[in-house]
Amino acid sequence: MAKHSHWHNIKHKKAANDKKRAAVVAKMGKLITVAVGAGGPNPDDNPRLRLAVEKARSAGMAVETIDRAIKKASGQLAEGRSMVELTYEGYAPGGIALVVDCLTDNRTRTAPEIKKLFERAGGSIGTPGCVAWQFKTRCTFLVTAAGEDPVMECLLGADLGVDDITAVDDGQVAISGDPALYDAIAKALAAAKIPVAESGFAKIPENTVAMDAAASEALQGLLDALDEHDDVQDVYHNGAWPEG
Numbered sequence: 001m002a003k004h005s006h007w008h009n010i011k012h013k014k015a016a017n018d019k020k021r022a023a024v025v026a027k028m029g030k031l032i033t034v035a036v037g038a039g040g041p042n043p044d045d046n047p048r049l050r051l052a053v054e055k056a057r058s059a060g061m062a063v064e065t066i067d068r069a070i071k072k073a074s075g076q077l078a079e080g081r082s083m084v085e086l087t088y089e090g091y092a093p094g095g096i097a098l099v100v101d102c103l104t105d106n107r108t109r110t111a112p113e114i115k116k117l118f119e120r121a122g123g124s125i126g127t128p129g130c131v132a133w134q135f136k137t138r139c140t141f142l143v144t145a146a147g148e149d150p151v152m153e154c155l156l157g158a159d160l161g162v163d164d165i166t167a168v169d170d171g172q173v174a175i176s177g178d179p180a181l182y183d184a185i186a187k188a189l190a191a192a193k194i195p196v197a198e199s200g201f202a203k204i205p206e207n208t209v210a211m212d213a214a215a216s217e218a219l220q221g222l223l224d225a226l227d228e229h230d231d232v233q234d235v236y237h238n239g240a241w242p243e244g
Contacts, residue, residue, distance in 0.1 A: 087099060099203055
């Protein structure tokens, strides 16, 4: 099974965010705010909030900070603000397609700022739908396992068909599948005692575009700039990094 570039992207984002813990806390707070607004403040009754809390913990957000973010979002604290989800689509140099998911309390501020980041990198913002059709939303897991076999055995034993099971670096295996399978896959992995390092949902490109050194450098610069923006939550692209 082919290794998808989104795992490379996740590693890049995590490495960058580890250097900027305050920015991570702010972004996780926004994610929790939207999750609470969509399904209430109880993680047991709100799968989206449960996932947001797991993501926040993985990013190193303290339990007290998570609890405060939930209370703030549910109106228990006076400073709660309304957040909206926005998605921007565009191109990096070399024709690389990008989808940028944001959470913001001021869309009139965020839109021109994201547009400027694209333009500074030599890219351009497109119209809604211009590149989204090239991506499909999947549930994703990064687990610690000695190769693909035990993971495949676990999921096949639970009669779960998935799109992709791929061994990646450092004794980890990447899994992707239909979003509706998220809970079932999580339960199967837990039953098999396979540790989950990361989990969530990602937009995976149907096909990738080969990049030369110049295109990959331009894309990396744009990814870094987007990652530093407070309103940006996730960035997906269809670029294939050069070997080596």
